[in-house]
Amino acid sequence: xxxxxxxxxxxxxxxxxxxxxxxxxxxxxxxxxxxxxxxxxxxxxxxxxxxxxxxxxxxxxxxxxxxxxxxxxxxxxxxxxxxxxxxxxxxxxxxxxxxxxxxxxxxxxxxxxxxxxxxxxxxxxxxxxxxxxxxxxxxxxxxxxxxxxxxxxxxxxxxxxxxxxxxxxxxxxxxxxxxxxxxxxxxxxxxxxxxxxxxxxxxxxxxxxxxxxxxxxxxxxxxxxxxxxxxxxxxxxxxxxxxxxxxxxxxxxxxxxxxxxxxxxxxxxxxxxxxxxxxxxxxxxxxxxxxxxxxxxxxxxxxxxxxxxxxxxxxxxxxxxxxxxxxxxxxxxxxxxxxxxxxxxxxxxxxxxxxxxxxxxxxxxx
Amino acid sequence: xxxxxxxxxxxxxxxxxxxxxxxxxxxxxxxxxxxxxxxxxxxxxxxxxxxxxxxxxxxxxxxxxxxxxxxxxxxxxxxxxxxxxxxxxxxxxxxxxxxxxxxxxxxxxxxxxxxxxxxxxxxxxxxxxxxxxxxxxxxxxxxxxxxxxxxxxxxxxxxxxxxxxxxxxxxxxxxxxxxxxxxxxxxxxxxxxxxxxxxxxxxxxxxxxxxxxxxxxxxxxxxxxxxxxxxxxxxxxxxxxxxxxxxxxxxxxxxxxxxxxxxxxxxxxxxxxxxxxxxxxxxxxxxxxxxxxxxxxxxxxxxxxxxxxxxxxxxxxxxxxxxxxxxxxxxxxxxxxxxxxxxxxxxxxxxxxxxxxxxxxxxxxx
Numbered sequence: 001x002x003x004x005x006x007x008x009x010x011x012x013x014x015x016x017x018x019x020x021x022x023x024x025x026x027x028x029x030x031x032x033x034x035x036x037x038x039x040x041x042x043x044x045x046x047x048x049x050x051x052x053x054x055x056x057x058x059x060x061x062x063x064x065x066x067x068x069x070x071x072x073x074x075x076x077x078x079x080x081x082x083x084x085x086x087x088x089x090x091x092x093x094x095x096x097x098x099x100x101x102x103x104x105x106x107x108x109x110x111x112x113x114x115x116x117x118x119x120x121x122x123x124x125x126x127x128x129x130x131x132x133x134x135x136x137x138x139x140x141x142x143x144x145x146x147x148x149x150x151x152x153x154x155x156x157x158x159x160x161x162x163x164x165x166x167x168x169x170x171x172x173x174x175x176x177x178x179x180x181x182x183x184x185x186x187x188x189x190x191x192x193x194x195x196x197x198x199x200x201x202x203x204x205x206x207x208x209x210x211x212x213x214x215x216x217x218x219x220x221x222x223x224x225x226x227x228x229x230x231x232x233x234x235x236x237x238x239x240x241x242x243x244x245x246x247x248x249x250x251x252x253x254x255x256x257x258x259x260x261x262x263x264x265x266x267x268x269x270x271x272x273x274x275x276x277x278x279x280x281x282x283x284x285x286x287x288x289x290x291x292x293x294x295x296x297x298x299x300x301x302x303x304x305x306x307x308x309x310x311x312x313x314x315x316x317x318x319x320x321x322x323x324x325x326x327x328x329x330x331x332x333x334x335x336x337x338x339x340x341x342x343x344x345x346x347x348x349x350x351x352x353x354x355x356x357x358x359x360x361x362x363x364x365x366x
Numbered sequence: 367x368x369x370x371x372x373x374x375x376x377x378x379x380x381x382x383x384x385x386x387x388x389x390x391x392x393x394x395x396x397x398x399x400x401x402x403x404x405x406x407x408x409x410x411x412x413x414x415x416x417x418x419x420x421x422x423x424x425x426x427x428x429x430x431x432x433x434x435x436x437x438x439x440x441x442x443x444x445x446x447x448x449x450x451x452x453x454x455x456x457x458x459x460x461x462x463x464x465x466x467x468x469x470x471x472x473x474x475x476x477x478x479x480x481x482x483x484x485x486x487x488x489x490x491x492x493x494x495x496x497x498x499x500x501x502x503x504x505x506x507x508x509x510x511x512x513x514x515x516x517x518x519x520x521x522x523x524x525x526x527x528x529x530x531x532x533x534x535x536x537x538x539x540x541x542x543x544x545x546x547x548x549x550x551x552x553x554x555x556x557x558x559x560x561x562x563x564x565x566x567x568x569x570x571x572x573x574x575x576x577x578x579x580x581x582x583x584x585x586x587x588x589x590x591x592x593x594x595x596x597x598x599x600x601x602x603x604x605x606x607x608x609x610x611x612x613x614x615x616x617x618x619x620x621x622x623x624x625x626x627x628x629x630x631x632x633x634x635x636x637x638x639x640x641x642x643x644x645x646x647x648x649x650x651x652x653x654x655x656x657x658x659x660x661x662x663x664x665x666x667x668x669x670x671x672x673x674x675x676x677x678x679x680x681x682x683x684x685x686x687x688x689x690x691x692x693x694x695x696x697x698x699x700x701x702x703x704x705x706x707x708x709x710x711x712x713x714x715x716x717x718x719x720x721x722x723x724x725x726x727x728x729x730x731x732x
Contacts, residue, residue, distance in 0.1 A: 004467070
C-alpha cells in the first residue's frame, strides 16, 4: 500500500530503554535497576498528587472535562496570564507538535540549534518542512541570526531554554535581543521544559511567559509537568501564547487529549510548590557530586541548568561502550553517540542512586 | 500571524458538557447530575483495574514503557494476531488520526456514512482531503459502492461497526462483500469501538480482526478501552492491521502517547473479561426499558447494537429544547440537532439512572 510521501522521510521513534526492558534483556532484578536516562524526577512526585490520583481512580470510566477549565485557571494564575493564553497538551511535546503543524509545511523551513530536543525535527519532518540547524551544537544566537537573515522562508524557530540534551542555557536578555530581529510572522517556540531548574540556578536565565508573550506576540512558551513536578508518566504539558496562536493550536488538538487522572494530578501538583522547590534544590546539591566525579576522572562536562549532566570523553573512551557496560550493571544512561558526540547524558538521581553510579563507573573503568 | 491554510477549514472541537460544567452553570449538586451523553460505562471499570492503578500511582514520575510490550502482547493473544499487528493510541481516536494522516492529503478523498463518528471528518479536514458522505444517514453499502466507483481518488473509507451516533450495525457478511470490491490501495478503517456490544447482541455482526486483516490486507481494525472496558477517562485504544500498515502508523506516533497508569489499566482490564460481559449484558437488559419508554411515548428509535439509543421526535417536539430542559434538571444527553436530526442520543445508564431519566422526561412532557 502507498502512503503519503512524507512518511518516507520518517523513522519510527525508539525511546530510551525502560526499566522493564533491562529487566527482561539482562535478567537484572527490577529493584536493582537505576534509570538515569530520561530526566525523570528521582524523588517521584508530590505525595498530595498520589493521594488525589488514587481518589480519582474510581472515575476512570468518565471522560475528562475537555474544557480543562480548572487546570487552565491554575496555570493562568501562576503565570499571570488569562485562560485564553493557555493550551494543554499530552506532554509539552504535543503542544510543540501543534505549533509545528500550524506553521510548517513543505515550502517553509524550521530553525533550531545543532543539538537540541529531537522531537522538533521529528515533528517538522512530518510536515515536509526543511530543517536548518546551527553548525554549533548548543544555542549560538549569532549563528541563528545569520541563518535567519539568509532564509526568509523560516516559519518556525525553536529555542530550548535550557537545552536538552546538552544542559546549557541562554541569558534571557540575549533571547530578547534575538527576538527583536525576528519577524512577527515567524513563530518562536521557547521550550521551558527545564525552566524550573535554570531559573533556580541563575535568575538571569529565567523566562517569564507573560512578559515574553507581551513583548513578542509571535512567541509560544511551553512548559511541562514531566520534569520538576515529577509527572513524566502522566503526559501533561502546556503552551502559553497570545490568544491568536492558542486558537490556531486548539484547532489541531483532539478532544480529551489528556486523561482525567492526569488533569487531577496536574491541578494538585501546581498547589505543592514546596515539592518542586525541594526537588530542584537537591538536584543542584547532587550535581556538585557529578562535577567532582568528572573532575576526578578527567571528563569534560557542560555547565548544566537542568536535572541532568553531560559527561564528555576523550578518544581513549567510547560513550557507546560505556553506556552499554553500565546498562549491563543495571544503570541506564543516555548515550549521545547518535548526536555525533562521544558523551553520555546522566540524569541527576537521588544521593543513593548517584553514589551507585559513581561506584559502578569506577569499578568498570579504574 | 499567518498559519497553514488548512487551519482555515478547521473549527475548535467542542466536547459534550462534562458534569463539572453543569454543576457550575446550573448550580446543581454534582451527585445529582446524571451524564448519559458520552457513552461511558455506567458501571465504572473493573475493581481490579482501580486497585492496580492505585498501586501504580507511586510511579507517575517514570515514563511508560514506550514499546508497550506487555499490552501489545495481551492484545495479540486476545485477537490471535502478532505484536507486529498492533499499535496503541491515546483512544482509538488517535489510531484513526494516524490512519488519516498516513493516507489522506489534499489530492485524495475520504468516504464515510452520512452520519457517523465526527472525528473522521475532523481529522480528514486537517489533511486538506475532500470529504464524501453517503446521502443516507447510516451505513448504506450500495451508496458507498456507487460513490467509490465514481471516485477513484478515494484513499480512505470509514466503516463504523456499529455506528456512533446512530447505533445501527452492518452484518459482517455484507462488509466482506463490500471489501471484495475495494482496491488494495484504499485503506478501510473498521471502527469497532462498540464491537463488544454488537457481537454480544448479534453474532452475525461480529468482526474478527485477525480474519478481516488476513482476507483484506488493506483494512485496519480499531478498538477501544473507553466503552465496554469502562476506561474512557484513561485514553486508550488500539489498531490491528498488517505490519506494513502498522509500521506506517507508528511513524506518526509520538513517543509516550499514553500514560503509564493507562498502560497498567489496559493490561489489567484485558484480564477481567467477566466485568465486560456483565456490563454488556446489563446494557441490553436496560435497553429494553428505553424501547418500552419510546413506545409508550410514541418516539421512534433506531435498533441499537451499542450502549446508547437514539430517540427521534416528530415535529411537535424539538430535540434541542428537550436536551436543554433535561440538562437544567441535571440529566445530560446528546442532542443530534447538529447532525440535522430531530433526535437525542441517550447512553444506557444504570437501572437507577435510567429510571430517573424516564421519570424526569415524563414530568417535563406529559
